[in-house]
Amino acid sequence: xxxxxxxxxxxxxxxxxxxxxxxxxxxxxxxxxxxxxxxxxxxxxxxxxxxxxxxxxxxxxxxxxxxxxxxxxxxxxxxxxxxxxxxxxxxxxxxxxxxxxxxxxxxxxxxxxxxxxxxxxxxxxxxxxxxxxxxxxxxxxxxxxxxxxxxxxxxxxxxxxxxxxxxxxxxxxxxxxxxxxxxxxxxxxxxxxxxxxxxxxxxxxxxxxxxxxxxxxxxxxxxxxxxxxxxx
Amino acid sequence: xxxxxxxxxxxxxxxxxxxxxxxxxxxxxxxxxxxxxxxxxxxxxxxxxxxxxxxxxxxxxxxxxxxxxxxxxxxxxxxxxxxxxxxxxxxxxxxxxxxxxxxxxxxxxxxxxxxxxxxxxxxxxxxxxxxxxxxxxxxxxxxxxxxxxxxxxxxxxxxxxxxxxxxxxxxxxxxxxxxxxxxxxxxxxxxxxxxxxxxxxxxxxxxxxxxxxxxxxxxxxxxxxxxxxxxxxxxxxxxxxxxxxxxxxxxxxxxxxxxxxxxxxxxxxxxxxxxxxxxxxxxxxxxxxxxxxxxxxxxxxxxxxxxxxxxxxxxxxxxxxxxxxxxxxxxxxxxxxxxxxxxxxxxxxxxxxxxxxxxxxxxxxxxxxxxxxxxxxxxxxxxxxxxxxxxxxxxxxxxxx
Numbered sequence: 001x002x003x004x005x006x007x008x009x010x011x012x013x014x015x016x017x018x019x020x021x022x023x024x025x026x027x028x029x030x031x032x033x034x035x036x037x038x039x040x041x042x043x044x045x046x047x048x049x050x051x052x053x054x055x056x057x058x059x060x061x062x063x064x065x066x067x068x069x070x071x072x073x074x075x076x077x078x079x080x081x082x083x084x085x086x087x088x089x090x091x092x093x094x095x096x097x098x099x100x101x102x103x104x105x106x107x108x109x110x111x112x113x114x115x116x117x118x119x120x121x122x123x124x125x126x127x128x129x130x131x132x133x134x135x136x137x138x139x140x141x142x143x144x145x146x147x148x149x150x151x152x153x154x155x156x157x158x159x160x161x162x163x164x165x166x167x168x169x170x171x172x173x174x175x176x177x178x179x180x181x182x183x184x185x186x187x188x189x190x191x192x193x194x195x196x197x198x199x200x201x202x203x204x205x206x207x208x209x210x211x212x213x214x215x216x217x218x219x220x221x222x223x224x225x226x227x228x229x230x231x232x
Numbered sequence: 233x234x235x236x237x238x239x240x241x242x243x244x245x246x247x248x249x250x251x252x253x254x255x256x257x258x259x260x261x262x263x264x265x266x267x268x269x270x271x272x273x274x275x276x277x278x279x280x281x282x283x284x285x286x287x288x289x290x291x292x293x294x295x296x297x298x299x300x301x302x303x304x305x306x307x308x309x310x311x312x313x314x315x316x317x318x319x320x321x322x323x324x325x326x327x328x329x330x331x332x333x334x335x336x337x338x339x340x341x342x343x344x345x346x347x348x349x350x351x352x353x354x355x356x357x358x359x360x361x362x363x364x365x366x367x368x369x370x371x372x373x374x375x376x377x378x379x380x381x382x383x384x385x386x387x388x389x390x391x392x393x394x395x396x397x398x399x400x401x402x403x404x405x406x407x408x409x410x411x412x413x414x415x416x417x418x419x420x421x422x423x424x425x426x427x428x429x430x431x432x433x434x435x436x437x438x439x440x441x442x443x444x445x446x447x448x449x450x451x452x453x454x455x456x457x458x459x460x461x462x463x464x465x466x467x468x469x470x471x472x473x474x475x476x477x478x479x480x481x482x483x484x485x486x487x488x489x490x491x492x493x494x495x496x497x498x499x500x501x502x503x504x505x506x507x508x509x510x511x512x513x514x515x516x517x518x519x520x521x522x523x524x525x526x527x528x529x530x531x532x533x534x535x536x537x538x539x540x541x542x543x544x545x546x547x548x549x550x551x552x553x554x555x556x557x558x559x560x561x562x563x564x565x566x567x568x569x570x571x572x573x574x575x576x577x578x579x580x581x582x583x584x585x586x587x588x589x590x591x592x593x594x595x596x597x598x599x600x601x602x603x604x605x606x607x608x609x610x611x612x613x614x615x616x617x618x619x620x621x622x623x624x625x626x627x628x629x630x631x632x633x
Contacts, residue, residue, distance in 0.1 A: 016628075051627075054626075054627045054630075057540070059539070059540060059626040059627050059630070060625065060626065060627045079544065079545055080544045080545075080546070083539065083542055083543060083544040083545075083547075084542065084544075086539070086540060086541070086542045087541060087542015087543075088542065092540045092541070094630070098533070098536075098537045098540070098630065099537075100240075100534055100537060100538075101534075102240070102243035102244055102247055103240070103243065107239070110236075111538070111541050112541040112542045114233060114236045114237075115538070115541065115542040115543045115544070115547055116542060117233055159541065163542070
């Protein structure tokens with residue numbers, strides 16, 4: 001494991017203010033993710049694992065410490081730069097799927113490319129390739145509420161992959177799926193990791209999913225309390 | 233990219249169709265009112281201008297009564313006289329001046345008696361004043377002393393007396409019979425179209441009004457500025473009538489000034505009405521703002537998703553601004569259609585009332601301008617909600633239930 005570091009968190013703390021109350025979501029997290037790694041972050045709810053993922057995904061910047069993507073500190077980047085980074089180099093997959101309900105399958109997958117200002121022909125090429133890859137041909141014009149959970153998550157994964165990102169961040173991707181469908185999604189993520197050498201960071205409770213990881217990090221109360229190698 | 237944003241916008245508006253339609257009501261009423269108003273007042277302005285163009289810009293009208301101050305006009309209604317007419321005639325730059333006398337009196341026609349404005353004119357003078365008392369049928373008055381009359385259009389079409397007055401008919405005024413020799417061209421003004429024109433000399437003899445003149449009609453020599461000539465006339469009359477500046481019992485106006493006055497009144501009416509319509513637009517705009525805040529709140533999570541997949545704050549802002557702009561525009565489209573309908577309806581009404589020369593103005597600039605304006609109202613109303621949406625923290629937005 002001597003591959004280059006793609007995500008690095010140094011003594012990261014994150015405090016959310018909701019009204020008068022301060023929530024210490026992360027207290028002190030230091031970790032590195034290497035290119036091509038399949039990392040699983042586990043922990044009870046409230047342990048700060050989702051916050052950890054959102055900070056890696058540049059959806060937010062830390063209150064203290066540094067989050068570096070390819071050696072660049074996210075706090076030094078403008079809002080537009082962070083958005084571009086999210087759009088082009090990072091793909092998100094969520095437990096709730098988080099598809100846009102008014103857009104159909106094709107349009108949902110296409111969305112990141114639209115915000116990047118890609119041409120229609122390039123969009124068509126990439127989206128149709130992913131639709132085929134995710135076996136969604138028969139669902140192209142359906143809206144999310146007409147799809148099963150597994151299909152919705154496949155659409156979400158296709159959306160995450162559409163801009164050929166280097167990193168996929170998944171927040172409980174199997175949390176809303178039955179075990180059979182969950183297994184398929186896990187296989188899919190594993191295949192993406194292997195075939196595309198995409199770095200994957202997954203937050204989960206799912207032991208089957210965790211068993212696929214190169215490395216597992218355990219979070220508790222906003223701190224890293226354990227780390228172990230996965231099956232490989 | 234705009235096309236893709238618009239697609240998103242229309243999906244969202246379509247999904248919340250009832251809310252979208254209700255929201256646009258406020259806008260379309262305001263836009264309809266403004267379109268109808270501008271269309272009608274512009275049409276009226278054109279009508280007035282054409283009328284003045286027809287009459288000529290070299291005209292000056294002198295009337296009794298202080299025109300400048302309301303009080304003066306009430307106290308000092310010293311009538312104009314033949315002597316005043318002579319003074320006006322002698323003023324520099326006056327080509328011709330003629331006196332016209334209005335006298336309301338009873339007119340009998342085929343056993344029916346009605347009060348009408350009888351107008352005394354000097355027949356030979358009128359030839360110079362093109363556009364005034366023009367004849368559509370028959371002939372002009374020819375001699376000072378003939379018992380002949382020209383009747384207005386309303387009399388001719390039979391909406392004054394129960395029977396229409398035709399050429400060769402006889403009217404009875406002051407116990408004398410007048411032969412109808414001509415029909416006046418229609419002016420579009422009901423009062424002006426209901427007059428009976430007779431030679432001034434005859435009217436003076438029969439009515440016993442020897443000296444009085446209702447107004448003096450002046451044509452300026454070519455090469456003279458009508459405004460300057462009007463000032464000369466005013467000064468001379470002031471001296472002759474021994475009146476102080478600002479306290480005149482008469483009023484001198486060029487056709488240009490009359491036009492300006494008419495336009496000023498029209499502009500004031502327009503201003504008041506557009507002001508009222510603007511209140512409707514303001515309320516409509518607040519309606520859009522309210523709807524947009526609701527939309528932003530409902531789609532908080534969606535905003536988080538958009539940001540997660542790479543939308544910048546400015547993209548989110550643009551999507552919501554477009555949405556509110558389209559809401560305004562939709563209201564504008566309905567409003568323009570409705571306003572156009574109202575304007576055309578009023579034009580029809582004017583035609584039915586035999587008001588000629590009035591056309592509702594429905595130029596492309598007005599219609600497109602109104603559409604653009606409605607879009608703009610939408611965008612302005614949506615600015616605060618869109619800013620709110622753009623500023624949302626993506627993590628909090630994604631967690632929003």
